[in-house]
Structure formats: C-alpha cells, structure tokens
Amino acid sequence: MKLFGAMEVKDNELFIGGVSSTDLINKFGSPLYVMDEKLLIDTCKNYYKNFKCLENNNRVAYAGKAFLTKEMCRLIDEQGLYLDVVSGGELYTAYKAGFPLEKIYFHGNNKSVNEVELGVKLGVGVFVVDNLDEMKRLNEISKRYNKRQNIYLRLTPGIEAHTHQYIKTGQIDSKFGFAPVGEIIMNAVKLAIDCENLNLTGLHCHIGSQIFEIQPYEDAVEVMLGFIKSIKEETGHIIPELDLGGGFGIHYTDDDKPKETKDYCSAILNKVDEVCEKLNIQRPILTIEPGRSIVGNAGVTLYTIGAIKEIEGVRTYVSVDGGMTDNIRPALYGAKYDMTIANKINNKCNERVAIAGKCCESG
C-alpha cells in the first residue's frame, strides 16, 4: 500500500500522524475513518497557490460530497477555500460549522423547494442553476425574501472524459445542466437575465470525476469561453465568472497515474489566457472544484477482520466489520483500493483471498 502524508510504518504497524492503528481502534472502535489533517492542509495550500487565488482572485471550492463534517468545514475555511454543497444536509453542516455562507456554491439537479428556500434564507453565495424549473422556483423564492440571488448556469460542454460511465457528467446526454442543443442554452441565459431576482454572474461545468488527462479540461475551457463570447454577442450580457468543476484523478492503486495539482492548474490557467486573448474577451474570475483530490489520499478506513472462511479449492473469504455502508464505491462501480494488514504490515501474505464486507449482498 502506498503511504501518504503522515502515514508511516513502525514496529510492523501502520502509524497515522504518529498514532498506531491499534491504538486508534482500541480507542474509537471500527470501522473507523482516519483523516490526516496535515496532508489536508498541505493539499488545500497547494491548490490555493497553484490556482492563483491570491494574485488573480481565482477560487478553489472544495466539493463537500467527498467528505464533509463540521471540522472539515472549519479547515476548508481556514485555508481560504470556498465550498460546494449538493444537499440541504451539507448546507446545514456548513451553517452549523460557521462557514461563511457567501462562499458556498449550491449544486444539484433536483434541489427541493425546502432546499432552495433554505439556501436563499441562509444567504448562500451562488446557486448553480441546473434547469428551468429550478430557475423559476429560485426567482420566486428570492423575490419572497426580497433578495437578488447570484446564479451560475450549469452547462454540459459535450466533452467525453475517459472515466467510468457512472461518473461522467459533461456529455450532452446527461441529467445535469443545460445542453448545447438547439437554443436551450441561449434561452436559459435570456430567461435568467429577465428574472428580476436573479443575477447571472457565471457559467459552470463539471465534466466528470477521476480524470487523469489534462486535455478534457483544456477543451472545456475552450467551449465555455466560447459560450461567454456568444452570450455577450447575442445579449450584451457580460459573464464575469467561470467555474470549471472538479474531477482531478487520484491514486487508489498503482494502476492510477494522476498528474500533479500544479499541472492541472497551470494548464487550465494558461488555456484560459490563450483563449481569452484569441476571442478578445476579458479573463473571468475562475473557480475549480476539487473534491476527492483534496481528501482522498488523506483518508484511511480501518476495519477489524472477523470471520475467515476457506472453501477448499474455491476461495478464502476474509470478512471485515464494514461494507457498502461505509464504502459503497466497490459495489457501485467496481472501484479498486489498496489495502494492507495495518497491525502486521511487513508480514508477507502469499495467499490470494477475497476481502468481504458484512452487508447482505455479494457486491
């Protein structure tokens, strides 16, 4: 297993931030999520610096669906990041943590009436509007609260990212956002401009997740800036902000070969400069929304092994005390992880076994 940040091996055991796995389990029980705070902070700083948040007013918004607790909200805020939420529950967590609400982006393809109202009432910075129903509802509710709500429009730029079918979100046939088909986008823009209680300040796209290539991001920049240009030409409305989403790939196993944060960031920034110059438009304030690439490598889940069952000549099952309840990804879309025996980390295991959870399914 690859060791990240504050993980190290001592006395044949995995230590995280100087604490032994056995001590963690003895104190808190298992399954247990353990987060490396120092690595989280370093990763946030790395994004903040490489995406030129200070110099260019750009923003890094942590996509909270990757892992969100009140403590996580506080840490994200301390590092100067913004926050993406996709549900009333996440919004409430951020609110309870004292996260600055004007630095929240509210996403989702089917925000309920209650969620929209909560967002308006609490004063979230930006609603990323996904469809016309939401736009009309948001306009009404904003009017009731006597507010003019900043919005971005979520667009599907029609870019194929090479990743699992279930985490592709930038293609035209998607449940998310407005598609570049017929006049769908321009009509949505015009309606947004006409909504008195909405203020269209940006465009958004998120092309998918666990993306290892740079090219799809450069393509997205090109397409999205093209939209900004044609909106200006057709309506005279200037869009001052552009959000390019997240999805930067990370290492789970040695088959994954992610790029460095600085490579993704500089490619995006350079491409934006180049295309803005070509199209003769002003450079918008940029946002990216990394989720897993901020928390993934900083997190370890510790389990305790219980039943071990050998079916002679068939397979040996080693069962842990968790399952799809604490990590749904392997069962949902065949995601792969590295594992190790944390309290006997140097022992050689020369048998092939199946690690199983304890839920009533065989995923």
Ligand SMILES: *Cc1c(COP(=O)(O)O)cnc(C)c1O
């Ligand atoms: C999931 C998601 C992200 C983050 O994706 P990661 O792969 O975790 O970086 C960003 N923006 C939106 C809208 C998302 O749904």
